[in-house]
Amino acid sequence: AQSVTQPDIHITVSEGASLELRCNYSYGATPYLFWYVxxxxxxxxxxxxxFSGDTLVQGIKGFEAEFKRSQSSFNLxxxxxxxxxxxxxxxxxxxxxxxxxxxxxxxGTLLAVQP
Amino acid sequence: xxxxxxxxxxxxxxxxxxxxxECRSLDFQxxxxxxYRQFPKQSLMLMATSNEGSKATxxxxxxxxxxxxxxxxxxxxxxxxxxxxxxxxxxxxxxxGGGGGRNIQYFGAGTRLSVx
Numbered sequence: 001a002q003s004v005t006q007p008d009i010h011i012t013v014s015e016g017a018s019l020e021l022r023c024n025y026s027y028g029a030t031p032y033l034f035w036y037v038x039x040x041x042x043x044x045x046x047x048x049x050x051f052s053g054d055t056l057v058q059g060i061k062g063f064e065a066e067f068k069r070s071q072s073s074f075n076l077x078x079x080x081x082x083x084x085x086x087x088x089x090x091x092x093x094x095x096x097x098x099x100x101x102x103x104x105x106x107x108g109t110l111l112a113v114q115p
Numbered sequence: 116x117x118x119x120x121x122x123x124x125x126x127x128x129x130x131x132x133x134x135x136x137e138c139r140s141l142d143f144q145x146x147x148x149x150x151y152r153q154f155p156k157q158s159l160m161l162m163a164t165s166n167e168g169s170k171a172t173x174x175x176x177x178x179x180x181x182x183x184x185x186x187x188x189x190x191x192x193x194x195x196x197x198x199x200x201x202x203x204x205x206x207x208x209x210x211x212g213g214g215g216g217r218n219i220q221y222f223g224a225g226t227r228l229s230v231x
Contacts, residue, residue: 032218034218034219036222041206041225041227042224042225043119043121043208043210043222043223043224043225044159044208044210044222045222046219046220046221049219090158090159094218095218096218101147101212101218101220102149102161102164102218103149103161103218103220105158105159106158107157107158108157108158110156
């Protein structure tokens with residue numbers, strides 16, 4: 001069965017510092033991979049996605065993520081965090097060719113940004 | 116593009132009443148829509164998957180008679196919480212499948228339901 005693990009429940013970084021949010025998945029093959037961001041009381045916004053090809057994918061708001069097959073990971077990075085990046089971040093996986101196009105979400109990482 | 120509108124954003128109702136939440140894809144056709152429930156500080160729990168013109172598929176443990184889902188058109192799905200009780204209070208989020216078979220989902224802004 002597919003599963004997604006986000007080991008860090010809560011991360012605090014200083015504004016301007018770099019950021020890496022971890023995501024590990026369990027799936028028999030290479031899944032589709034996503035990162036979403038949720039601001040308080042809001043829905044989810046798609047940051048970036050990986051389907052195939054180049055393992056380093058660029059997203060919106062200066063985020064990028066790298067797919068590492070050997071580590072079953074899809075970590076999200078940003079070189080310099082802004083105060084507006086404070087939010088909850090969810091990693092998700094989908095099964096290629098699946099009939100339902102479901103996503104399995106991780107438990108989320110809450111990012112706090114210190115001035 | 117890929118905008119999903121969810122309405123209302125916040126609803127307060129009395130115990131025993133029913134509440135309807137609408138989810139619309141504004142600029143694309145969504146064959147599949149999804150309904151999630153999110154408890155405070157927790158991840159999204161998929162409640163059901165709805166396909167246009169057919170019955171929704173509910174996840175295990177979700178009462179289909181309590182949470183009625185209708186997907187009458189390619190741009191509209193509704194979730195009705197019937198005979199709501201305080202334990203149904205939660206944040207409900209819909210998403211619409213972007214098509215192309217690649218699991219991309221576009222999310223509405225969510226509905227906060229408070230049952231008194």
